Amino acid sequence: MTEPEPLRVLIADDEPLAAERLQLLLARAEGAQLVGTASDGDSAINLTEALHPDLLLLDIAMPGRDGIAVARALASQCPSPAVVFVTAFDQFAVAAFEVEAVDYLMKPVDPNRLQRALDRTRAYLQQRRTGQQPGQVSQWLEEFWASDLSGLVRIASRDVDRVSAERDYMRLHVGRRSWLIHHSMAALEEGLxxxxxxxxxxxxxxxxxxISGFSRNPSGRWIARLSDGTEQPVGRLYSDRVRAIAGR
Structure with missing residues (x-):
C-alpha cells in the first residue's frame, strides 16, 4: 500500500521559541513536512499564497493581523489551507471554530495532541477532495481547555454534564468536578x-x-431533574425546549 504524501505545513508564530518547538515536534510527527515559517499575519498570508501548504499551524496573538484575521483572509483561496490554531489562550476557541478551524491546540503543544491534529487535518482534506462536507469535522465545539492547579486540562464537550454562568465566566460541570472557562453563554449555545x-x-x-425528567413547581414553572439528583429551573423563554425534548 502506497504511503500517503506528507502534509505540507506552514508555521506562523511570532515567538521564536514556540516556532522552534513546533518545528521539532513536526520533525518527529508522522506524515508532516515543514515548508516554511512566518512571524506575523501578513507574512503568513504571503507565504501561504506562494507555497500553497496543506496546513497552517497558526498562532492567534501576532503583530499586525491576528490569527483569526489571517484565517478569514485565506478562506477565499481555492483551495484554502486547513487551519489549526496554536495558542496560549483558551478564550479564542469559539472564534476559531467560527472560521472553520480543523483543530485548536494549547501551548505548550503535546506531541500526541499534535499528531491527532495532523490526522484530523488529513481526514478533513480527504473529505474535501471527495466532495463531502468538511465542515462536519469541526462544525461544533469538540473540546475545551481549562486551567487547574496542574496547568491546563482538556475537557471533551461530550463529557460536560451542564454549563452554568458565573459573571464573565462559564463553569463546565463534569461529574463531581468543574472548571471555569472564559466564554459567553450565547457563544457556547451556538458552538455546542x-x-x-x-x-x-x-x-x-x-x-x-x-436530563432524567421534568416537573412543575407550584407556580407552573418547569424544573428539569438531572441525573446527579440536582434540579435546574427552566426559564420562561426556554419552556418550548421542554416540549421539544418531550416530543409534545
Whole structure:
C-alpha cells in the first residue's frame, strides 16, 4: 500500500521559541513536512499564497493581523489551507471554530495532541477532495481547555454534564468536578451540538441525556431533574425546549 504524501505545513508564530518547538515536534510527527515559517499575519498570508501548504499551524496573538484575521483572509483561496490554531489562550476557541478551524491546540503543544491534529487535518482534506462536507469535522465545539492547579486540562464537550454562568465566566460541570472557562453563554449555545445540548435558562446549558425528567413547581414553572439528583429551573423563554425534548 502506497504511503500517503506528507502534509505540507506552514508555521506562523511570532515567538521564536514556540516556532522552534513546533518545528521539532513536526520533525518527529508522522506524515508532516515543514515548508516554511512566518512571524506575523501578513507574512503568513504571503507565504501561504506562494507555497500553497496543506496546513497552517497558526498562532492567534501576532503583530499586525491576528490569527483569526489571517484565517478569514485565506478562506477565499481555492483551495484554502486547513487551519489549526496554536495558542496560549483558551478564550479564542469559539472564534476559531467560527472560521472553520480543523483543530485548536494549547501551548505548550503535546506531541500526541499534535499528531491527532495532523490526522484530523488529513481526514478533513480527504473529505474535501471527495466532495463531502468538511465542515462536519469541526462544525461544533469538540473540546475545551481549562486551567487547574496542574496547568491546563482538556475537557471533551461530550463529557460536560451542564454549563452554568458565573459573571464573565462559564463553569463546565463534569461529574463531581468543574472548571471555569472564559466564554459567553450565547457563544457556547451556538458552538455546542444542539443534538447533544439544550439551553434551559439564560444561565444554564444541559446535556440532553443528563436530563432524567421534568416537573412543575407550584407556580407552573418547569424544573428539569438531572441525573446527579440536582434540579435546574427552566426559564420562561426556554419552556418550548421542554416540549421539544418531550416530543409534545
Amino acid at each position: 451540538d444542539p443534538e447533544l445540548f439544550v439551553r434551559l435558562h439564560r444561565s444554564a446549558i444541559v446535556r440532553k441525556d443528563f
